[in-house]
Amino acid sequence: MGLLSKKDAKLITDPLADNNPITIQVLGICSALAITAQLKASIVMAISVMAVLGIGNVVISLMRNIIPSKIRIIVQLVVVAALVIIVDQVLKAFSYELSKTLSVFVGLIITNCIIMGRFEAFALGNGPWKSFLDGIGNAAGYGLILVIVGFFRELLGSGTLLGFKVLGDPIEKTGLYAIGYENNGFMLLSPMALIVVGIIIWVQRSRNKALIEDH
């Protein structure tokens, strides 16, 4: 066995599929709808959340025995807020254009339910190493869905991927556009992100019937 024990590896792989924060727990939907019109923004958002959740989980885990349980939500908020501000400043310093695209949604990572959820559900009761893995795993599960949604929305909505015109030029009428193809403007609107997430949920649950909730 390599770096991770089987149990530890499960902390990372579980949230990628069978316990995905977006498609199974249905958390963090707001940001998944808001920033996935472009693949690049989705990737940056995924990395930002991974940084915040990975570090935040470790910090909370280290402090878990000294936080009075009555004020633990406030402590958690302070930790997330501090980390989000750091991420925001880094983005502004090194990639200003992108931080403008993401605009308020970087700040709103604070309100991302996945983060507070993992603090409450995992970091408060587990050691720092495990918490770190859990944080990375959940952020990766979140990021995976963001990237899938961003891929389809940018490809079908703008005909580009990461800004490259993969389907041809809509104004010059080259590539697919020469035969009459047009971009689907609906893909750029938020409702379509919800529908794409819904389709992912549908596909996932019909492949693994155990995930279907019974009502």
Add this chain to the structure above:
Amino acid sequence: MSLKNKLHVLKRKFRSSKYAPAFNALHTFLYLPDETTHGGTHIKVADDLKRTMNTVIMAMVPCLIFGMFNAGYQHHLATGAIDAVSGGFFSSEFWTLANFSIGFWKILPLVIVSYGVGLGIEFLFAIIKKHEVEEGYLVTGMLVPLIVPVDIPLWMLAVAVAFGVVIGKEVFGGTGMNILNPALTIRAFLFFAYPTWMSGDKVWVEGAVERANEIAAGANLDAISGETILGSLAQGKDFAYSTADMFLGFIPGSVGETSTLLILLGGLFLIFTKIGSWRIMLSSALGAIVMGLIFNQVADAGIIGEGSKFYGLMNTPFWHHLMIGGFAFGTVFMATDPVTASQTNKGKWIYGFLVGFISILIRVFNPAYPEGVMLAILLMNVFAPTIDHYVIQGNVKKRMKRLKAKVA
């Protein structure tokens, strides 16, 4: 051996295979089923789902045929080949073979694509989910070609139909389970996905977009265009159509929505056969009239000046609103969809009234979406179950009170 027998043999042959629903559907679509229900109690009425659907389609056929003539008429009128109609409904300028053939060859592919894609998906889902093919798409498939511009590219229609049938209907469990009217879901998809093909002054006239492209490429031609009345009003422009044109349908618009007269006839047919709800049709007309009157009053009182961008639509006589755009068509054929409308009688009044009321509201205040009817019906589709819930609760409460009064 007749087709009926051949189908029957095929049906037997594939009985236990997974393609059974497909052959079953073909057989029952063309002929009366040759077996009866076995066991259990069941109610037997003459108008099953298939007959209900066929009745609605029959009510729409006049609109379809008129739409074919109108597509050619608008084209020839725009190119200057013929004069505008002068002699009422049976004008000789309108009912010509030249007009019909243009519309026929343009609209027939729309019908084929709509039915081909939609029924294909229905058959596919029936085979995967192992149930019989449901008749739900029969009406939707006919509605769709009637509510799109005549020049819509066929692949866009195919994409939209696939989206509407899968996301609008099948994910909820198929016919009878959908929240939104599938035909309107398809139109809304087209509207938001490809707005340039669903609005403007080119798409309503056959060949106008093509000609604009040729001119852009350097061809020496006159540009042709035809703005809908709603489009003109939203931009504060005048239009050259008389009230008779609006009522009879000699105006540009989606394929089958222009002739208020024929829609009215279809509506009467639906009411007469008790397929369509007269409550919904009447109350949405009422709702539109009330909203139109309010706007007329506001415009008359001078609260909105002539400079305002809302003035054109606000100042339109309220009864014109019933005849322009897709209002009549939406009210008669879409708002009355028994699956997505309110089920209770009182609920139907509320639902219909709000459909009409909100249609005109959206029409006037959101010129970016000049067709308010589509959005109003979709919105009320979402609220229909809530309306029903409160109507039923109100009834329960009333009867509880009566019971208490009796006991006391």
